[in-house]
Amino acid sequence: MIETLVWAAVVLAVTGVYLSWTAGRLDRLHTRMDAARAALDAQLVRRASVVAELATSGVLDPASALVLHEAAHAARQADEDHREVAESELSQALRAVFEDPDQVEALREAPGGEESVAELAAAVRRVPMARRFLNDAVRAARALRRHRKVRWFRLAGHAPFPLAFEMDDEPPVHLADRP
Numbered sequence: 001m002i003e004t005l006v007w008a009a010v011v012l013a014v015t016g017v018y019l020s021w022t023a024g025r026l027d028r029l030h031t032r033m034d035a036a037r038a039a040l041d042a043q044l045v046r047r048a049s050v051v052a053e054l055a056t057s058g059v060l061d062p063a064s065a066l067v068l069h070e071a072a073h074a075a076r077q078a079d080e081d082h083r084e085v086a087e088s089e090l091s092q093a094l095r096a097v098f099e100d101p102d103q104v105e106a107l108r109e110a111p112g113g114e115e116s117v118a119e120l121a122a123a124v125r126r127v128p129m130a131r132r133f134l135n136d137a138v139r140a141a142r143a144l145r146r147h148r149k150v151r152w153f154r155l156a157g158h159a160p161f162p163l164a165f166e167m168d169d170e171p172p173v174h175l176a177d178r179p
Helices: 002-055 062-077 080-097 101-109 113-145 148-152
Strands: none
Touching: 002 062, 002 080, 002 113, 002 148, 062 080, 080 113, 101 113, 113 148
16 A cells, blocks of 8 residues: 555656656747747848838839838838738838849949948848747747647646747848848
8 A cells, every 4th residue: 555655656756747847848948939039020120120221211213212111111010910911011022122133233332332232131131040940939839739748737828829920031032142
């Protein structure tokens, strides 16, 4: 009888430690996801700011400047439910304006254009990386949350189910190949 109680206590202790470890791992994944979401948000804001600054600099033709300014403004002002669409539209506007390599070269030749092109190229390259980090963290958290032990013991607590950030983040070809 005593031996059975000891074994039951050992099994309960090991199970408790395992569940605690799993809950801690899930918490770390949620923390990583929050940090990645903040980094993506910072990169999206940076990209929109660079585009808005470029659009108001007077270097681009008026039509291109208007398209970029409107798309950047919409991306910065979008609420969470429409953010993915607004950011995708900014990516599409960037590709439309900079699809012609002559447009990029004209921008480079303007005063301060070399720095503008470098800053814009860096901004459009960082967004896909930040989004990839977030979506990788979301994928890992989702995989762990699908396990039965996590659902049965409610180890995720009241944390919302992780959602990936899906957007068109393809950079303009003639900006993406810039160092």
